[in-house]
Amino acid sequence: MSAIRIHPPTTALTISIKHLTCNPNNLNLFSTNSRNFKRSGFRRNLTPIAMSSNPLEVCAKSSITVPNRLGDCPFTQRVLLTLEEKHLPYNLKLIDLANKPEWFLSISPEGKVPIVKLDDKWIADSDVITQTVEEKFPEPPLLTPPEKASIGSKIFSTYIGFLKSKDPNDGKEEALLNELSAFNDYIKENGPFINGKDISGADLSLGPKLYHLEIALGHYKQWSVPDSLPHLKTYMKTVFSLESFTKTMPLTEDVIEGWRPKVMG
The missing domain is CATH 1.20.1050.10 (Glutathione S-transferase Yfyf (Class Pi); Chain A, domain 2)
Known part of the structure; x- marks a missing residue:
């Protein structure tokens, strides 16, 4: 089960996901055993993967309509989908983009999400994040020809x-x-x-x-x-x-x- 921890001082929500697991004003246009998952009539054969030893840290936009819910950034969802499909555990920190905490601005000076911590380094931009994740965790492969x-x-x-x-x-x-x-x-x-x-x-x-x-x-x-x-x-x-x-x-x-x-x- 997922454990949810709320940190009032930072106005961020942290969700630890254990199982396999926007800036709205600047939308940029540009281990486990093998098993089968059945989804919508399709079956995917998943190969064993090298799990991340520690959950990745992910900063994401929080909901503006319901407290403690993930927000609407499609670029952030792309990153989360990548982590989910690769079955990588992560801690999700939800950021109120209308009231960004100082600790968040210290790691993302432009105040943008998504931003992910990989190998003790914060990485921004969904293109860069997903490419880095693919290189570091190549199984199961998600690379598009x-x-x-x-x-x-x-x-x-x-x-x-x-x-x-x-x-x-x-x-x-x-x-x-x-x-x-x-x-x-x-x-x-x-x-x-x-x-x-x-x-x-x-x-x-x-x-x-x-x-x-x-x-x-x-x-x-x-x-x-x-x-x-x-x-x-x-x-x-x-x-x-x-x-x-x-x-x-x-x-x-x-x-x-x-x-x-x-x-x-």
Whole structure:
């Protein structure tokens, strides 16, 4: 079971996860035995892994709607998904980004999350963090082949463009639909995941962004992924139902409130 410890002086929540286990104003666009896990109809064969001797330290955005809950940063969820899929234990410290504690600013002067402590060094940026984790803990592998790493990479930026758009005729919706359609066609021929039958880092990066897309566009635009893109919808359902995803996903209310400044601004 997870042990939860609250530290009032730092306004941070620490969660020790034992089992295998954003800055909202600056969204950057750019051991155990082998076993089988059954998830959404897919079975993954997991190889023995070299466990981290000590839990990793992870600083993440806290919920702005419910106390002591993980917040809505998709880049942080990407990092947590990576740790979960690699079954690495970690201590999660939740940071109130509206009232950052001094100890946090001392390790993250720009006040950004996620930030992870690896080998006594704090590392920022989800790209750098996940790459470092992959190098240090290569099993099970999550590396995406270079030729597939950019699949779906433009979806998030076009989603933001459409979400912020005030003009229904500016082509932002069409641009998003073009990206989603291209991804739908790719998954149709190459799925169920971006790297075929095996989940990879590309899925762990794209999944949280699609989750935000679904919630925010549904709330602010009354828009949903069209039924004409069935393979994309199946992909989203598969990723969102992963145990690692349900364990790390933000509350719907936090996603909505997290995007409000972007929409209303």
